[in-house]
Amino acid sequence: MSTLPKDDSMPIKGAIRIEDVVKVYDPDGAAVMAVDHCSIDIPAGEICMIVGPSGCGKTTLLNTIAGFHGLTSGHIYLDDEVLCGPGKEKAEPGSDRIVVFQNGALFPWKTNLDNIAFGPMMEGKLSKDEIYEKARKMMVDAGLEGTEDSFPGEVSSGLRRRVEIVRALMNEPKVLLFDEPYRALDSLTKSVMHEALLDIYYKNKVTIFFITHDLEEAIFLGHRLIIMSSRPCKPKKIVEVDIPHPRDYSVLTSPRFREIMNEAKGVVNEEARKAFEAGEKEG
């Protein structure tokens, strides 16, 4: 990828290859085909934005990568290892691929600090002291100082999102899977979150698989946009975002941004219209 930064801090791991994946819900009843022979190749360290109309099957695709459910046919590889495929219908959920959920899934009964320490505590590879020291440091780095002992329900939704991303990073995953994480946020908070996410990305360099239907968000964050067709989902058009990283919000007003926007908009709107006419509900 020409737009990927090519320095030594680039991860060597975290490449995802989705090959001919098909997902049909309820194959012996009223079959719903959610993903149709979909192939996507995501190099390690890329921010790959998945854009598509509601109900097209984006979450389904993410869930098969995360291992929340199986696929009907095809393969998914992580760094050339089979995550799932024939003979291994469902990927094992694991801390190499961590999901940041659409509605947020911080545990409301744990403090922010305990939430962040949760992953490593479960894995038990480090001592408790080491884990909490690391957790505190990560919170400071992410500007979350002072909220350690608050519960998620006590802080703003923007802050919660940040805590959730830090929690995901604690396990040093190869891939972060985002399912429209900023959908519920107002546009001001959203832009703060975008810059915070990029900031975290520049420090941690993971592969990011990011679902959204906000085109501006997609272009601002991504190296590449995969625009999906209406259900069943498969890539309809791939748009390279050749605006160099690191980016900040001045990018939004640049002519190149507008050009890419115009290039993508036509396809996105066309698919959205198809989805609307087919009466899709969001999943």
Added chain:
Amino acid sequence: MSQSNATMNLTMYRISSWLKSPKPYLMFVGFGLVLSFWYFSVEVWKLPRFQDMPSLTEVFEEWFSEDPYYGLSIYTPEYYKHIGISLRRIAYAFCLATALGVPLGLFLGWSQKLREYIFPLFELLRPIPVLAWVPLAIIMFSGSETPVIFLTFLASFFATTLNTMLGVESIDEEYSRAAYCLGASRWQTFVHVVVPGAMPYIFTGLQISIGVAWFSLVAGEMVSGQYGLGYIINTAYIMVQYSQIIIGMITLGLFGYVTSALVRLAGDYMMQWRVRELALGGD
């Protein structure tokens, strides 16, 4: 962390805001109205059907007399013996119902298979009223103590188990998914997600449980046993010592209220996160 401090502070905060609100004064007005209706209807207006009712003055004179006519007042050790024995039965039954009901409810909610085995049986036994169990309880258990405790236990156990199970079912699946993603095993997910996630329902169940425990206790003590508040009421009725009925009833009300409040306090202590979300507000 200073969990108990936070609970104390919250309790103090609740009490002080309660005192500042009109609630306590309305409460006194409410009490006043009921007591004066009792006083006037029995002693002044002498309404028909009220002539056998013990009067307010009679009851309170008896209750606070150093030398009670029927032998039971706040100055007699006998009175406290009855209270103590009732409380002990409640404690045994409630603790047993909690110790068995909470784990059973958790596993019923957690394991589909277990639910298929046990739940139908459970649903069949649950609607049987406590009074219908009385003969069986007396046949099954020897002495006067165990049948009463068994009867008191029954309804509590059903309430606790059922609510705990519903609590597990109420947990958003994304929390378990997040836990698996972060590397938690099935058992760790049970401990860190299922148990705390079900906690609000568990405590709702325990509130109901303590209430029905008093209900069944009185039923049990009326038919079996030689001590206890239910026994006082029943014996006083048979012996035509009507003021004692009222003393027994008021005492039941007081202790029922206090035990309920204790369960609520325990819930606040166990669910700091919820308390802080509700009382001090997040967003």
